[in-house]
Amino acid sequence: MDTLNKLKDINLTNRFLDKIKSEVVSEISIMEVCGTHTNVILKNGIKDLLPEKIKLINGPGCPVCVTPQGYIDTAIKLSKKENMIITTFGDLMRVPGKESTLSKEKALGSDIRVVYSPLDSIKIARENPSKEVIFLGIGFETTAPIIAMSIKIASDENINNFSVFNSLKTMPEAMKSLVLNPNIKIDAFLCPGHVATIIGENQFKKLAVEYNIPMVIAGFEVND
Template identity: 45%
Template sequence: MKYLDEFSDPVLARRLFDEIRALTTQPWSLMEVCGGQTHSIIRHGIDQLLPDEIQLIHGPGCPVCVTPLETIDKALEIASRPEVVFCSFGDMLRVPGSGRDLFKVKSEGGDVRVVYSPLDALRIAQDNPDRQVVFFGIGFETTAPPNAMTVYQAKKLGIGNFSLLVSHVRVPPAIDAIMNSPDCRVQAFLAAGHVCTVMGTAEYPELAERHKVPIVVTGFEPLDILEGIRRAVRQLEAGRHVVENAYPRAVQPEGSPAARAMLADVFEVTDRAWRGIGMIPRSGWRLSPRYRDYDAEHRFSVTDIDTQESTVCRSGEVLQGLIKPHECAAFGKQCTPRNPLGATMVSSEGACAAYYLYRRLQVPTTQEASSVG
């Protein structure tokens, strides 16, 4: 197949649904760990069309959603400084901190700008040598290479008024943490294809073997996701637990050697807190000592941050796959995209935003659930 619409072909989708039904003989719980996959699943109603025995659990696959509250509050403190131009992708501006968000800082006079690339922020630094320009670098392994390249370029060009506020996280340690949780119900994973385009698949076989779970690298279109589910169910039914690449048009086993080399130069692995989950060892990156002068936390000495999570928001349980968004009492009431209590309602990849956008506003009754599919 060459064109995007072919990956939504209803005839092929129906065939895959039929194959999944034919394979399934008992209940299975699968987790997708990518917010883009979550949105595709909800948008196309894939979870509602699967056999009743197959449950899809939405994992912590939204980088905006898992950015810890402490980091958001550090961003707000830095962005409030008069000498700073604070640059960010647009989906971070409405993420609530302890008492406000970046839009509020902007309305109060802070120089907060939406950019479409970290290189845009670097150009702003070049054009404004008398200002400190900070880029909010968040995301999984997918967005880390361009942020690393930007810091590399800043150092190479001698641009001293640029820095990066880093909140990068890594997927394999999160899978490990999920499987180690006493509340874990996950029996197989749909791994994020775009992460593996960068990092390859080398980190996953050990996880699959140790936790006895199938891991299928999956894309984002309906047929991609259905093929990933089909392969995962086939493994579960056969009692197998290996890594499969169901996204070969984009993912190679070695990933992108050039991107991985850039990451190894600019970043080093560190422990990282995930919003709603907590500290996961070796699950993030920070700037390596060679580039520490470009670390915004180091440059601005942001300390003594007092964080206060919403007492009614249950986004942490959503991120861990313990509840579905509409099982939170605040969902669609106190918490909406215009008045979000948690990051999962803000981000374009958040599970709560997906449920709200595609009108999954109520927990289905037993009768309704049994009639789907």
């Protein structure tokens, strides 16, 4: 609890800010990779507190934002099949495909259900043995374990009417694409603590060494 209190201590925040202001001598662009970092930065006005020479860039922290339109179009096509139930996280419902969205298709009669967890889809599959249940597997490394668990449970219980339409991404690969993009100037990365909890630090370290770009793994409190 003492550590958590320090991460929210305004006096410590001011000390960090004073140190940053005293040491910044040139312009620097830092990308916070994770959407949770972005939320904390915006909620607490961190951009306004930092020196003008420090530019914070929002990264690809939302897996929905880096989902190709073709995936949505395919999901919509699947939803129109007979005896089909599509399950998905809620943030995918309004993402536009070429001509429609999952939300519109649900309104038109397709059986599309928002779930909190892919494990909820297993329950739906059990309760609807005559229908095919497809979970839209969107996410980064933090979502992959629970999706893998749902597949294992379905296999262990011989639930044959459950499947996953996979579009999982890996955070280091997304970051690599950004580093290689000549139109984006990134001097450093703020890496997501929860992804590092799943995959460790080595993938980020490898990327930092290969492309000679500083990276720091951090959690999601203000002083992180």
